[in-house]
Amino acid sequence: MEEQRRLAALYSYNILDTSEEQAFDDLVRIASHICQTPISLISLIDSNRQWFKARIGMEPQETHRDIAFCAEAIKSPDLMVVEDATNDPRFQDNPLVIDDPEIRFYAGAPLLTPEGHALGTLCVIDHETRKISEEQRDLLQRLARQVMNQMELRRRIRQEKITSEALQQSLGIQRAMFDSANLSIIATDLDGIIQTFNQGASRMLGYEPEEVVGKTDPRIFHDSHEIVRRAIQLGKDLGRMIEPGFEVFVAQCRETKHADEREWTYIRKDGTRFPVLLSITPVIKEDRIAGYLGIGRDLTETNRLKEERNEMSEEILRANKLLEAELEEASIRHKHLVEASPEMIFSMELDGTIRSMNQRIHGLLGYNADEVVGQNILDLLFSGSSQFNFEGELLLDRMKNMADGPGRIEMSLPFETRAGNLIELYVTLDYVSLGWPMVFGRAIPNQEDVLSQYVLSSSRELQIGNDIQLIDEISKSIAEEASRCLDEEERMGVTLGIREMLMNAIEHGNLGITFEEKSLALEEDRLFDLIRERQKEASIRQKRIRVGYTFNQKELSVHIEDEGQGFDTEKMLNRNIKDVVESRRMHGRGIRITKEMFDEIRYTGKGNRVILRKLFE
Structure with a gap:
C-alpha cells in the first residue's frame, strides 16, 4: 500500500520520460564537482525501472529496478553511502559492480516529497573505492532538496498553465454564450445605471450598447403604467413607500437576496411592445450587494403557443377519451380472439426464435405456450420425418428472404406432438417490420375447409x-x-x-x-x-x-x-x-x-x- 502511494506521488509530477532540462542538468554537474566523481545522476524509481532525469558519465537512460542502487537508497530518508561495493553483501554480486560501469563507490540522497515519499535519489558514483566528507554529505542533501524544489516548481507551473488554459477557454465560452444568447442580459450598478448590455439585449430592444451603457437605467425599456402598478403592489407587500422608478425592479430581491422573477412588458426603440419574463438578481461581492443583473426572455412565441394549446386542449382531450375507449374494447376483443382462436397463432424472429404463442398449441401439440417461447420453430418439427431437414432448412431460407419479398409464406409442415406423434399443420407466415423484423404466423391442421x-x-x-x-x-x-x-x-x-x-x-x-x-x-x-x-x-x-x-x-x-x-x-x-x-x-x-x-x-x-x-x- 505504501509503495502504491509512493508511485502515485511520483506520477503526479508527470516527469517520467520527459526531455532534458537545464535546471536538472546543472544540479547533477554541481553534485559531481562537489564530490569529485565521474558519475552523477538524478534517478527516479518507477514500478519496474530506474529512469534518469539528468545524468553525467552514464550512457543508459534507464536500468532495471532490481539492480538499482537507488532502489535500496529510497528505503531510508537519510543519505546512503557505499564506500566499497565489492565488500557490501547487498551489491557485491550486482551486474553494475561486476561489469560495466564497475561501481565501487556510491552516495545517494533521497528525493523526498512534502509527504515523505522517496521518489528517487540525487546520487554520485565512482569506479574507485573512497570516502565522503561531512561537508560533501551536507551539500549533497541540500542539492537533493533543490531537485525536489525544481520538481515542485515544474509541477506548479504545469498546473497553473492547465488552469490558465481552462480559464481562458471557459471565459471564451462564457463570452460566446453571453453574446449569442437569445436573452437580454443587462447589468446595472447600485443606482441602476446600465453597465453591461449584451448582443441579445441589443437584438431584442433595438438599442446599441453605446447608446445605453453608462447613460441610463432600464426604465426606458418599460411601460410606465406597469412601473406605477408594481410600485403600489410592492408598497403593500413591503409595508413602505416605493418610488415608481428603478427601485421597483430591485426592491424585492434586495429584501430577499434572491432572484425576483415576473412578467413585464418591454418597449423596443421603435415603440413596439412584447412580453418578457424578467429575472433580477443581486450581484454580491464580499457579502454586500454591488449591483443587479437582469435576464429577460421574450415570451411572444411562448404565449402564442400557450393560446394555441389552450384552444386545442379540449378537442385533444375528447379525442383521447374516444381513442382510449376504442383501444380498450379492441384490446379486449383481440385478446379473446387470439386466445380463443382455433388456430395456433404465434410470432417469431427471422431465425425462427419464437417470441409469443397462444394457448391453442396445447390442443394441437400438447405444449403450454410458455414452454415453447424462446425455442426455435425447428424444435417443434417432426424429427422422425425424412423430410425434416429439407423442410426445416427450406422454411428458414424462405423466412430470411421475406423482407425482400414476398412478404407471405404458405406451406404444410410436419409437427411433432408432446407424445411424439406426427401432425401436419398448414402454416401461414406474414412478414412485419415494427422497427425490427418480425414474422407473425398461424397454423391449422390439414383438414377439410x-x-x-x-x-x-x-x-x-x-x-x-x-x-x-x-x-x-x-x-x-x-x-x-x-x-x-x-x-x-x-x-x-x-x-x-x-x-x-x-x-x-x-x-x-x-x-x-x-x-x-x-x-x-x-x-x-x-x-x-x-x-x-x-x-x-x-x-x-x-x-x-x-x-x-x-x-x-x-x-x-x-x-x-x-x-x-x-x-x-x-x-x-x-x-x-x-x-x-x-x-x-x-x-x-x-x-x-x-x-x-x-x-x-x-x-x-x-x-x-x-x-x-x-x-x-
Whole structure:
C-alpha cells in the first residue's frame, strides 16, 4: 500500500520520460564537482525501472529496478553511502559492480516529497573505492532538496498553465454564450445605471450598447403604467413607500437576496411592445450587494403557443377519451380472439426464435405456450420425418428472404406432438417490420375447409351455434372464396366486416346482450365472462346462427340471421356517435365498420337478418 502511494506521488509530477532540462542538468554537474566523481545522476524509481532525469558519465537512460542502487537508497530518508561495493553483501554480486560501469563507490540522497515519499535519489558514483566528507554529505542533501524544489516548481507551473488554459477557454465560452444568447442580459450598478448590455439585449430592444451603457437605467425599456402598478403592489407587500422608478425592479430581491422573477412588458426603440419574463438578481461581492443583473426572455412565441394549446386542449382531450375507449374494447376483443382462436397463432424472429404463442398449441401439440417461447420453430418439427431437414432448412431460407419479398409464406409442415406423434399443420407466415423484423404466423391442421362441417345444402348455407371461436374461421373462409376478385386490403376488410356482423348476431342477437349491458361489462372488464354466462342458459343453447353466401364475378352476397329479438336498425345505421359516453353506451361499431367495407348493408324483418353485398368492378 505504501509503495502504491509512493508511485502515485511520483506520477503526479508527470516527469517520467520527459526531455532534458537545464535546471536538472546543472544540479547533477554541481553534485559531481562537489564530490569529485565521474558519475552523477538524478534517478527516479518507477514500478519496474530506474529512469534518469539528468545524468553525467552514464550512457543508459534507464536500468532495471532490481539492480538499482537507488532502489535500496529510497528505503531510508537519510543519505546512503557505499564506500566499497565489492565488500557490501547487498551489491557485491550486482551486474553494475561486476561489469560495466564497475561501481565501487556510491552516495545517494533521497528525493523526498512534502509527504515523505522517496521518489528517487540525487546520487554520485565512482569506479574507485573512497570516502565522503561531512561537508560533501551536507551539500549533497541540500542539492537533493533543490531537485525536489525544481520538481515542485515544474509541477506548479504545469498546473497553473492547465488552469490558465481552462480559464481562458471557459471565459471564451462564457463570452460566446453571453453574446449569442437569445436573452437580454443587462447589468446595472447600485443606482441602476446600465453597465453591461449584451448582443441579445441589443437584438431584442433595438438599442446599441453605446447608446445605453453608462447613460441610463432600464426604465426606458418599460411601460410606465406597469412601473406605477408594481410600485403600489410592492408598497403593500413591503409595508413602505416605493418610488415608481428603478427601485421597483430591485426592491424585492434586495429584501430577499434572491432572484425576483415576473412578467413585464418591454418597449423596443421603435415603440413596439412584447412580453418578457424578467429575472433580477443581486450581484454580491464580499457579502454586500454591488449591483443587479437582469435576464429577460421574450415570451411572444411562448404565449402564442400557450393560446394555441389552450384552444386545442379540449378537442385533444375528447379525442383521447374516444381513442382510449376504442383501444380498450379492441384490446379486449383481440385478446379473446387470439386466445380463443382455433388456430395456433404465434410470432417469431427471422431465425425462427419464437417470441409469443397462444394457448391453442396445447390442443394441437400438447405444449403450454410458455414452454415453447424462446425455442426455435425447428424444435417443434417432426424429427422422425425424412423430410425434416429439407423442410426445416427450406422454411428458414424462405423466412430470411421475406423482407425482400414476398412478404407471405404458405406451406404444410410436419409437427411433432408432446407424445411424439406426427401432425401436419398448414402454416401461414406474414412478414412485419415494427422497427425490427418480425414474422407473425398461424397454423391449422390439414383438414377439410371449416365451412364443410356446417354446410346444410348445396346452396352454401351453414349453421352454427353461439360459439364465437368459429367466427374468425368462417369469416376468413367466406372471404377466401372471393379472394380472386379482391386485393389483400379488400380481403381483410371483407373478413373484418363479416366477423363483426357474426359477433353482433351472437352478442346482441342470440345472447340478448343489450348495448347498456355490454357497456357496463366493458367498463368492468368482464365482457367475455358475460358471454360465457349467457351461453350456459338452456334457452340460448338451442339458438342458431344461419349464414349463407353467393359469389360470382360481379358480387359477393352474404346473409346472416340470428334468432334474437332484433333491434331498431334505422336508428343504429343512422346514429352519429359524437362522444365517448355515447360511443360506450350505443356501440354499433361493427355496423359502422361493415358499412365502410361493403357496398350495401340491409336489415330485414325485425333486424335479426342482415344482407351484405360487395360489388366487384
